[in-house]
Amino acid sequence: MKVAVVGLGYVGIPVAAVLASKRVRVVGVDIDLRKIDAISAGRSPLEGREPGLDELVAKGVASGHFTATSDYGAADGSDAIVVSVETPVDDQTHDPEYKALKSALRSLAPHIARGALVSIESTLAPGTMAGIVRPILERGSGLKAGRDFHLVHCPERVTAGKLLHNLTTLDRVVGVADDRGRRKAFALYSKIVDGALHATDWTSAEITKTAENAYRDVQIAFANEVALICEDLGANAFRVRELVNTCPGREMLTPGAGVGGHCIPKDPWLLVSPVLHQKPVLIPAAREINDYMPVRMAQLVEEAMRETGRRIRGSRVAVLGFSYRENTDDARNSPAIALIRELRKRGADVTIHDPFAKGQRGFSVLREVRAAVKGTDCIALVTAHDAYRKLDLAKLRRWMRHRAIVDGRNLFDGAIAKRGFVYRAIGKGEF
Ligand SMILES: NC(=O)c1ccc[n+]([C@@H]2O[C@H](COP(=O)([O-])OP(=O)(O)OC[C@H]3O[C@@H](n4cnc5c(N)ncnc54)[C@H](O)[C@@H]3O)[C@@H](O)[C@H]2O)c1
Secondary structure, eight states: OEEEEEOOSTTHHHHHHHHHHTTOEEEEEOSOHHHHHHHHTTOOSOOBOOTTHHHHHHHHHHTTSEEEESOGGGGTTOSEEEEOOOOOBOTTTOOBOOHHHHHHHHHHGGGOOTTOEEEEOSOOOTTHIIIIIHHHHHHHHSOOBTTTBEEEEOOOOOOTTOHHHHHHHSOEEEEOSSHHHHHHHHHHHHHHOSSOEEEEOHHHHHHHHHHHHHHHHHHHHHHHHHHHHHHHHTOBHHHHHHHHTTSTTOOOOOOOSOOOSSSTTTHHHHHHTTOOSSOOOHHHHHHHHHHHHHHHHHHHHHHHHHHTTOOSTTOEEEEEOOSSSTTBOOOTTOHHHHHHHHHHHTTOEEEEEOSSOOOBTTBOEESOHHHHHTTOSEEEEOOOOHHHHTOOHHHHHHHOSSOEEEESSSOOOTHHHHTTOEEEETTBSOO
8 A cells, every 4th residue: 555645744743653663554745845954864854752653654664664755746546645744823813824726736636636635734724625625636636536546634643752652542533525535544544543433424524623712712712711810819720720620511721821733722713614694602712821831921010120129121031942842842932032022122132941942033942951951030830841840940049140930730739839930820819
């Protein structure tokens, strides 16, 4: 069996590596030559902790089952093509931004073999399979979906840090439009997934995936709203949460410095984007609350600075954590970025530390905590990396100019105040 995987990112690489480990001939196609070079050298280009992935990529490449290229011609004759390119939303309008998807579909269409399966794993706004994907593939291939090739939507459920685990163990929803497509998709995905496969139609699969993430976003927003109430009323949201969860059926999540990643901040917008006849209220409101949390962090830094007798303008702040998720390198839509922008707007001088994430233009990231913290007035903790759980307070006291910590992930408690630090935290009106 030969499978082409178009888009070698957090989704495409593990899919390709798992298939290669099942002795499937996998051709990965990407436009990013650095990724192709890394994979061709047997290395996964993803950093951060991804248990088992580096080994699987290395083995797949060494055995010759996994190759990577920028040439779509290499997809010729594939029994199945998996599409896993990014599908972001516009920063301002929140409308779907399908530049990568359309370009990938146009490039791959002439290479679809008669009888092949094409599975779109990228997350899509409802209606995209029928309105965008099918027409581009049919036009570019001269083939008809459902008759000459088989088109399914099998959205991914991976999460950075648990890519292989989620990919291989979780159930999958498969949106199908014809029975042969369903059978071919089940044959392919039963090589990858131990969980159950649930067949449905394209639109229900599109809604299911985006609703899963919108649901999560709304739940986090609820926890964040309770956190803001607790701060205002002098209570501790983490204690309140434990008490709420003693009531059956309540599973309140933990509040924090904000929501990031490629998916959760944008999938709710994908879900509501095609809705014409109802005005969605709850889902956009949840987005607003979660987007406010980095601003709240900046306000807490300002308060902490005031308590040390300083103004935020001219203060030096070390932001600890640039990736959005603990122990990974994934900084897409990270709340750290929004916080740093807020701090700079207020006149603070910001240094950034992360053990895994790379910097980007305007955001240079240091690898050593000491280098980031030395001479600063305040630490703003954004990401719950394991390394930050073991921070040596005595050393921080020596390195810092003033001692304040703003805790966005409940890594410390009020005891830190007894060690000479001004302490402020999301969700803690009292410690
Ligand atoms: N990252 C996750 O945890 C996750 C989870 C579930 C679903 N998803 C969804 O899966 C999709 C992919 O996400 P990701 O995180 O892997 O993205 P990513 O940015 O890590 O990877 C996308 C890859 O596609 C490549 N690409 C872009 N245009 C291309 C083209 N025209 N031809 C070939 N390759 C092209 C990019 O160079 C990149 O390597 C998105 O729709 C996302 O919403 C992601």
